Amino acid sequence: MARVLAFANQKGGVAKTTSTLSIAVALAERGRRVLAVDLDPQGALTYSIGIDPDSVAETVNDVLIRRLPIEKVVIQREVDVVPSNIDLAGAEAVLLAKTGREYALQRALRDVQDDYDYVVIDCPPSLGILTINGLTAARQVVIPLQCEALSHRGVGQLLETLNDIRHFTNPDLKVIGVLPTLFDGRSKHARDVLGDVGQRYDVEVLEPPIRKTIKFAEATQAGKSILSYAASHPAAEAYREHARRIDEAEGV
Ligand SMILES: Nc1ncnc2c1ncn2[C@@H]1O[C@H](COP(=O)(O)OP(=O)(O)OP(=O)(O)O)[C@@H](O)[C@H]1O
Numbered sequence: 001m002a003r004v005l006a007f008a009n010q011k012g013g014v015a016k017t018t019s020t021l022s023i024a025v026a027l028a029e030r031g032r033r034v035l036a037v038d039l040d041p042q043g044a045l046t047y048s049i050g051i052d053p054d055s056v057a058e059t060v061n062d063v064l065i066r067r068l069p070i071e072k073v074v075i076q077r078e079v080d081v082v083p084s085n086i087d088l089a090g091a092e093a094v095l096l097a098k099t100g101r102e103y104a105l106q107r108a109l110r111d112v113q114d115d116y117d118y119v120v121i122d123c124p125p126s127l128g129i130l131t132i133n134g135l136t137a138a139r140q141v142v143i144p145l146q147c148e149a150l151s152h153r154g155v156g157q158l159l160e161t162l163n164d165i166r167h168f169t170n171p172d173l174k175v176i177g178v179l180p181t182l183f184d185g186r187s188k189h190a191r192d193v194l195g196d197v198g199q200r201y202d203v204e205v206l207e208p209p210i211r212k213t214i215k216f217a218e219a220t221q222a223g224k225s226i227l228s229y230a231a232s233h234p235a236a237e238a239y240r241e242h243a244r245r246i247d248e249a250e251g252v
C-alpha cells in the first residue's frame with residue numbers, strides 16, 4: 001500500500017511545490033516507486049518537471065470530476081506525475097455540489113495503491129475543497145514554512161483545519177512536521193522564527209532547513225528537479241536528508 005504524503009500550507013509561495021517535487025525525486029532515487037499529484041490549478045508542479053500544463057489534454061481534473069482512472073493521466077518524468085492545469089480551477093465549484101466531495105482523490109488513488117510506494121500531493125495555497133481532498137487522501141502531512149516574520153500566523157489555522165479533517169474525514173492523519181524553506185542561514189531572525197513556531201504550536205520542526213538559492217529557479221526553468229539539475233548542491237542534499245528520514249520513519 002502506498003504511503004500518501006500531502007504538502008500543505010494555505011500561505012502562497014512557501015515552497016510547497018518545490019518540496020513536493022524534490023522529496024518525490026529523492027524518494028525515487030532511493031528506489032521507491034513514486035507518484036506525484038499536482039492538485040493546484042496553477043500547474044506549477046507539472047511545469048516544474050518539464051511538462052507544459054497547457055498541452056495536457058487530460059488532468060487530475062478529469063480524475064476528480066469525471067472519475068477517469070488515474071493511471072490514464074499519468075505522465076512519466078523523473079517520477080510519475082498526475083498533471084494539472086487551469087481546467088482544475090472549475091473543479092472546486094463542481095465538487096462542492098457533489099456527495100462525497102472530500103473523498104474524490106482518495107477514491108481515485110485506490111486504483112494505484114499497489115503500484116507505488118509513495119504518493120505525494122502538492123496542495124494549492126488555500127484551505128478549499130482541493131486541499132481538503134489532498135488531506136483526506138493522505139496519511140501524513142508536511143507543512144513547508146518560509147522562515148520569516150509572521151510566517152507562523154497561518155500555521156494555527158492550518159492545524160485547526162487538520163483537526164477538522166481528523167474529525168470529519170481522516171481520523172488517522174498525522175503531521176510529520178514543519179519543513180523550513182527559503183532559509184537565510186545568516187540571519188538570526190530565521191532561527192528565532194523556527195524556534196517560535198515549534199514552541200507555539202507544539203509541532204516538530206524538521207531538520208535541516210532548506211536554504212535559499214537561485215538553483216531552484218534555474219531548475220524549474222530547465223524542467224528538472226533540483227536533484228538532477230544540481231545533484232550535489234547542499235539544497236539537493238538537504239531534500240535527500242528529509243526523504244531519507246521520511247523513508248526510514250517507522251510506525252506509519
Ligand atoms: N530554497 C529555495 N531557494 C530559493 N528559491 C526557492 C526555494 N524554494 C522554492 N523557491 C522558489 O520560490 C518560489 C515559490 O516556490 P513554490 O512554487 O515551491 O511555492 P508554493 O508554496 O508551491 O507556491 P504556491 O503557494 O503558489 O503554490 C518558486 O519560484 C521557487 O522556485
Ligand SMILES: [Mg+2]
Nearest residue numbers: 016017040044
Ligand atoms: Mg505550489
